[in-house]
Amino acid sequence: QVQLVESGGGLVQPGGSLRLSCAASGRYTIGWFRQAPGKEREGVSCIRPTDGSTYYTDSVKGRFTISRDSAKNTVYLQMNSLKPEDTAVYYCAASSALVLSTTWYLSWRYDYWGQGTQVTVSS
Numbered sequence: 001q002v003q004l005v006e007s008g009g010g011l012v013q014p015g016g017s018l019r020l021s022c023a024a025s026g027r028y029t030i031g032w033f034r035q036a037p038g039k040e041r042e043g044v045s046c047i048r049p050t051d052g053s054t055y056y057t058d059s060v061k062g063r064f065t066i067s068r069d070s071a072k073n074t075v076y077l078q079m080n081s082l083k084p085e086d087t088a089v090y091y092c093a094a095s096s097a098l099v100l101s102t103t104w105y106l107s108w109r110y111d112y113w114g115q116g117t118q119v120t121v122s123s
Helices: none
Strands: 005-007 010-012 018-023 029-035 042-047 054-056 064-069 074-079 088-095 117-121
Touching (some): 005 088, 018 029, 029 064, 029 074, 042 074, 054 064
Parallel strands (some): 010 117
Antiparallel strands (some): 018 074, 029 042, 029 088, 064 074, 088 117
């Protein structure tokens, strides 16, 4: 059983930055998802342990960066130039399945989920 713990959320002004952390095993593909009230959960980013390949949803490309520190078994999501529409609960998730460019954003393919951390972007 894989235990995931997210941290780093908070309140920031538009244009600000936050770095989220996910304590997780490096043996799994790690994805970041977010869900705002009344909206569907959406994939934000993903990183594969095998080759380090990364994926991003179009709305965060150029603003968010996912990375892994294998020694610490931690995956990070650096979020820059934050916008109000980024406001959501952010979850990290681990997948034991083969995650590809066409499947990384499918939440049902992830086996383990953290409890989430709130990110609020507001003036």
